[in-house]
Amino acid sequence: MSELAMPRSWRRETKPHKFCPGCGHGLVLKALGMAVDRLEIAERVLFGCDIGCSLLAWDFFNLDTVQTHHGRTVPFIVGAKRARPHLIGIAYMGDGGGYAIGVQHLINAVMRNDRILVIIVNNTTYAMTGGQMAPTSLPGQKTETSPGGREPRTEGYPLRGPEMVASFAAEGAYIARGSVSHVQRLALFLERGLQNQIQDKGIAVVEALSTCPTNWRTNAEDTWKYLEKEMADYYPVREFVSPWKENNPRGVN
Amino acid sequence: MITNTQTLTVLWSVNKGDNMSNKYGNDTDSNIRPAGHGDRRAFMYGNEVVVRAALAAKAEFLYGYPITPQNEIMHYWSRLAPAQGGKFLQTEDELSAGFATLGGIMAGARSFSATAGPGTVLFQEPLSMAEMMRIPIVLIVQQRGGPSTATVIYSQQEVFLAIFGGNGEGLRVVYSPGGHQEMYDYTIKAFDTAWRYRFPTLVLGDGYQAKMREPVVLYDPEERGMQLQPAVPFVGGEGVPGVEREPAHWRNAFSVEEELFEALQPIIHDFQHAAPFLTEMEASDLEGAEIIVTGHGIVGRSAREAVRELRAGGVPAGFFRPLTLRPFPAKDLKRILDSCPRLLVVESAQGQLTKLFRIAIGGELEHRVEMYPYFRPGLGITAEEIAREVRAILGGERKEEARAAVSIL
Ligand SMILES: Cc1ncc(C[n+]2csc(CCOP(=O)(O)OP(=O)(O)O)c2C)c(N)n1
Ligand code: SF4
Ligand SMILES: [Mg+2]
Numbered sequence: 230m231s232e233l234a235m236p237r238s239w240r241r242e243t244k245p246h247k248f249c250p251g252c253g254h255g256l257v258l259k260a261l262g263m264a265v266d267r268l269e270i271a272e273r274v275l276f277g278c279d280i281g282c283s284l285l286a287w288d289f290f291n292l293d294t295v296q297t298h299h300g301r302t303v304p305f306i307v308g309a310k311r312a313r314p315h316l317i318g319i320a321y322m323g324d325g326g327g328y329a330i331g332v333q334h335l336i337n338a339v340m341r342n343d344r345i346l347v348i349i350v351n352n353t354t355y356a357m358t359g360g361q362m363a364p365t366s367l368p369g370q371k372t373e374t375s376p377g378g379r380e381p382r383t384e385g386y387p388l389r390g391p392e393m394v395a396s397f398a399a400e401g402a403y404i405a406r407g408s409v410s411h412v413q414r415l416a417l418f419l420e421r422g423l424q425n426q427i428q429d430k431g432i433a434v435v436e437a438l439s440t441c442p443t444n445w446r447t448n449a450e451d452t453w454k455y456l457e458k459e460m461a462d463y464y465p466v467r468e469f470v471s472p473w474k475e476n477n478p479r480g481v482n
Numbered sequence: 483m484i485t486n487t488q489t490l491t492v493l494w495s496v497n498k499g500d501n502m503s504n505k506y507g508n509d510t511d512s513n514i515r516p517a518g519h520g521d522r523r524a525f526m527y528g529n530e531v532v533v534r535a536a537l538a539a540k541a542e543f544l545y546g547y548p549i550t551p552q553n554e555i556m557h558y559w560s561r562l563a564p565a566q567g568g569k570f571l572q573t574e575d576e577l578s579a580g581f582a583t584l585g586g587i588m589a590g591a592r593s594f595s596a597t598a599g600p601g602t603v604l605f606q607e608p609l610s611m612a613e614m615m616r617i618p619i620v621l622i623v624q625q626r627g628g629p630s631t632a633t634v635i636y637s638q639q640e641v642f643l644a645i646f647g648g649n650g651e652g653l654r655v656v657y658s659p660g661g662h663q664e665m666y667d668y669t670i671k672a673f674d675t676a677w678r679y680r681f682p683t684l685v686l687g688d689g690y691q692a693k694m695r696e697p698v699v700l701y702d703p704e705e706r707g708m709q710l711q712p713a714v715p716f717v718g719g720e721g722v723p724g725v726e727r728e729p730a731h732w733r734n735a736f737s738v739e740e741e742l743f744e745a746l747q748p749i750i751h752d753f754q755h756a757a758p759f760l761t762e763m764e765a766s767d768l769e770g771a772e773i774i775v776t777g778h779g780i781v782g783r784s785a786r787e788a789v790r791e792l793r794a795g796g797v798p799a800g801f802f803r804p805l806t807l808r809p810f811p812a813k814d815l816k817r818i819l820d821s822c823p824r825l826l827v828v829e830s831a832q833g834q835l836t837k838l839f840r841i842a843i844g845g846e847l848e849h850r851v852e853m854y855p856y857f858r859p860g861l862g863i864t865a866e867e868i869a870r871e872v873r874a875i876l877g878g879e880r881k882e883e884a885r886a887a888v889s890i891l
Contacts (some may be wrong), residue, residue, distance in 0.1 A: 279629050281598075298631060300575065330547070330575035358548040361556070362572055373557045374548070374572050386571075424489060 236262025238271050240291045247285045251452055253439025254282055255317030256328065256409035257350055258289055260416035260437070261319070265292070267416075268423055270317050275309055279304040279322035279331075281357045282441075283350065302333030307334075307343045317426055318345040324436075325355045328364040328388050336350060339432055342399040346422045346433040349390060352441040353460065364388040367459055372444075387463060391436050395469035401431030405468040408438035410457050414466075421473050430472050438464055484716050520702040528691040529554035531662045532622050533562055534700050535669035536594060539710060541620075542567045543593040545582040547601065550634035551689035552624040576601040580608025584617050588732070590715025592673060596622035598689070600631060602643050602775075603883040609682050610648030614734040616749065617716075618676035622669065622685045627860040636689035636749040637860040638779060641834040644684050645808045653753045653759055656682040656808040658778040660665055660786075662698040665691060668805075670703050670710075677711035679756045686807065686832075690780050690862060757809035764803045765818060767793055771800030772874060774818060777828040777863070778804055785828055787865035792872055799872050804838075812842035819843065819851055826875060828856040828868055854880055 235244070239262050248254045266272055276292045278284055280299035287296040297305040306318035327335055327349035335347065353360040354372055362372040362379060365387050369378040379387075395404040403425040407415030415437055422433030438460050442452045530553050536544070537854075544563065546556045560570045569591075573579040579595050586593035597605055602623050612619045625640040627633030646652040659669040669685050676683040699761050703710060716730060723729035736742040764782070767789050768774075777785040782803035789801040802818055804811050819825065829835040836855055843851055856863070856871050874880050 284631070296631075324550075332574065355548050357554055358550055361548040361553065364574070373553070374560050374570070376557075376561050 233315040233385045237351065238262045238265045238290050238292060240289060243288045246289060248282065249441075249443045251440060251442040251449060252282070253352060253409040253437070253441070253456075254285070254350060256412050257348065257437045257439060258286060258326065260407070260409075260412050261288065261321075261348065261419050264420040264468050265290075265414075265425055267420055268364065268427070270423065270427070273315060273317045275306065275316045275318050277306045277309075277320045279320075279326040280343050281323035281326050282352075282357070284357070285401065300326045300329070302326065302332055303334040303338050303345070303347055306345050307338055307341075310343065310345050316345070317423060317439070319423075320345060320347045322347070323351055323356065324349055324351045324353070324363050324365040324390070328390050332364075335390075335434070339394040339398050339402065339434065340349070342431045343403060344426045344429060344432065346419070346426055346435070348419070348422075349434070349436045350439045351436050351460075351464065352439045352444075353387075354441055354444050356441045357445050360441075365390075365464075367463055389464060391434060391469050394434055398434075398470050399431060401425070401469075401472050402470050403431065403433040403472060404435075404470040406436040406438065406444070406464060406466050408456065408461065409440060410453070410461075411436070411466070421468075421471065425472065435474055436464075484714050520705050521699060522700045524700055525695055525697050526662070527554060527693060527695050528662055528665055528687060529624070529693070530558045531665045531698050532596065532685075532687075533558040533665045536620075537563060537566055537568065538666075538700065538703055539670045539673035540592060540713075541568065541594055541673060542591040542713070543571070543583075543586045545571050545573055545579045545586065545593060545595050547573050547576050547579045547597070549576075549598050549601040551626055551636075552596045552598050552601075552622065552716040554692070555622060555624075576604035577607060580619075580621075581611075581671075582604045582619075583619055584608055584612060585718070587617055587619060587713070588716040589718055590713055592713040594620040594622065594673070594678070598624045599626040599628055599634075599640070602640050602647070606643070606647040609654065610650055611734055613648055613650050613653045613749075614680040615732055616680040616811060617682070618680050618713075619682045620669075620672045620676050620685070621682065622687065625686065625688040634689070635860075636862060637689060638781060638830040638831065639832075639834065639859060640686065641778075641807060641831060641838070643759050644686050645838075651750065651753075652808060653681055653749060654808055655679070655681050656686055656806065657684070657762075658686045658782070658805060658807050659691070660779050660783040660803070661783075662696045662803075663690070666698050666700065670708075674708070674710050675760065677713060679752070680758070681753060681756070683778075686779065688780055700789070753809075760806055761809050761811040761814075762805035763811035763814050764801075764805060765814065766801045768800040768818060768822070770798050770803075771822045772798045772827060773824045773825045773876060774800045774802050774822050775828065775868060776802045776804075776835075776839070777868075778807060781828055781830055781863050784863050784865045785868055788868035788872065791865060791869050797869075797872065797876065807838060810838055810842045814841070815842050816847060818888060819847060823847070823851045824854075824873060824875075825851055826854045826856060826868075828863055828871075830858050830861055830863060832857050832859045852885055 276294045279302045302320040306320040310318040363376040405418040425433045628639040672683040721727040792799040
């Protein structure tokens with residue numbers, strides 16, 4: 230089977246997966262599976278998933294996996310990595326986990342330049358709990374806790390996570406934003422992020438723009454439109470900080 | 483403005499005269515009340531009941547963070563409250579929600595929050611600050627399965643967390659309602675209790691109560707003659723501090739052991755003296771009872787139903803239910819067990835309520851009471867199961883389990 234159908238590192242026994250139809254989580258995990266396959270690192274990976282819809286990935290891969298608490302996956306992976314540096318630590322979490330309850334952990338891990346890969350799935354909402362406002366909800370976006378639409382005057386503007394951490398990331402860090410609308414490019418970003426860790430350069434933070442048709446209450450067409458238009462307009466898809474710009478085996482996209 | 487030079491004991495003695503908690507204290511028929519003009523029958527989810535009650539109690543601000551099964555409290559609040567001037571802030575986590583609530587309260591807004599499970603764990607830090615500084619925070623807890631993330635559904639596993647979760651003495655009031663009417667009544671009452679006695683006050687619900695729909699009578703507490711204790715600011719009062727009034731200097735940190743000891747005495751004193759006014763329980767079918775069936779919250783409701791069925795079938799069972807888990811109605815319990823020293827404790831946890839019972843019973847009585855456990859951590863419990871268990875106990879089939887409840891300590 231080609232890697233496009235199902236990456237080798239995916240666990241067949243747990244497929245079909247448990248995400249809703251049209252959910253972006255599956256695509257992010259596909260990109261991650263592709264990156265892990267290409268680097269042939271399955272043996273060394275410690276995959277940590279958060280509480281949020283990411284928790285549904287607890288038995289998703291043929292990779293050693295630990296489900297932690299909401300927002301706490303980064304410190305858990307940091308702890309494991311510091312203790313056993315040969316492990317390749319991946320913290321997989323939602324935008325609520327990464328940018329709200331766990332944002333202090335993210336900031337401190339980037340400050341310390343911990344050698345881990347943090348993947349933050351930005352679906353502009355708290356999906357698992359039923360669609361509340363997230364730090365990433367767009368201005369005017371209606372959610373269960375912003376029934377009149379997000380009002381920037383009182384609720385602020387959406388947080389651009391990669392831009393924020395790129396502003397103080399240390400040398401060697403890799404910071405990027407991909408999207409499930411370009412799975413191959415997202416896989417490339419994730420591969421570079423993993424390389425960063427393998428070669429002991431620094432932390433990697435990759436945000437993935439993703440979809441949540443269930444809480445957005447959108448059909449397939451509107452889901453994709455929201456992702457590629459509204460979200461991509463506010464959240465530019467690109468690399469922000471990269472030690473791979475020069476000597477890059479696959480070239481910058 | 484409340485000032486820190488005003489001793490808390492004074493505050494307490496001023497207030498105890500018109501104590502409202504005895505109004506339905508120890509009254510088994512607390513559901514029958516005169517109908518006020520504004521009374522409204524409704525059929526709704528428990529989480530909406532909480533919001534209606536908070537609005538009826540003139541709550542001004544909800545600070546919250548999503549967690550199932552309490553999410554709809556935030557959802558309903560953000561839809562219903564603005565029309566009554568209610569404000570809402572979704573914070574970045576429960577620590578933030580808790581401390582923001584404390585900030586709102588000290589600034590003089592009647593504020594509250596709601597949470598569950600791992601959120602209740604994070605709430606321990608703000609709750610312990612509230613215990614130390616006597617900040618009247620109201621927290622609604624809709625228990626879910628534990629430990630850890632566990633389930634989003636239901637349990638009664640947050641009893642100890644609600645009472646003793648802080649680094650201190652558990653100086654909190656914890657109500658355990660057993661249905662929507664009580665959820666309404668006790669949420670309103672929680673706001674009064676918190677401000678009257680200035681102890682953190684928790685309403686300990688659960689996922690079943692949060693998510694089920696049942697009838698409830700909504701009323702305006704003032705129309706029923708309840709005078710809610712006003713919310714008074716701790717800071718930001720009128721006048722230039724240091725010139726026209728004393729500045730407010732609130733703290734929770736002390737330099738030496740003796741200083742802390744001194745500071746704690748009035749708080750402990752107040753709590754102990756408030757306890758008799760605060761404790762509430764429900765009891766029925768005590769006459770001729772050969773076994774007392776007990777549980778709290780929604781399980782208490784199953785226990786009550788089981789006793790009703792058993793009595794109808796000629797089985798001499800009695801019923802007791804603590805409505806306040808903290809302070810605990812120990813006196814009433816002892817009186818009841820004195821004449822019927824056999825107890826079945828039913829709970830959706832592994833002995834948390836039972837531990838409270840053991841502490842409450844204590845002393846000489848402890849050796850006489852035959853205590854039977856029925857523990858179903860994280861599972862709902864039906865009246866039928868309880869009735870079956872009672873028959874088994876009375877039929878002598880559970881001898882080996884008697885006092886097994888002791889071993890969980
Ligand atoms: C301490 C704590 N607070 C709240 C929750 C409830 N909770 C579970 S998932 C979640 C939000 C998930 O949103 P996000 O991280 O964006 O992930 P998504 O589901 O959108 O992928 C929350 C608030 C929890 N599990 N633990
Ligand atoms: S709720 Fe949204 S994020 Fe969660 S699995 Fe469904 S589509 Fe995906
Ligand atoms: Mg999300």
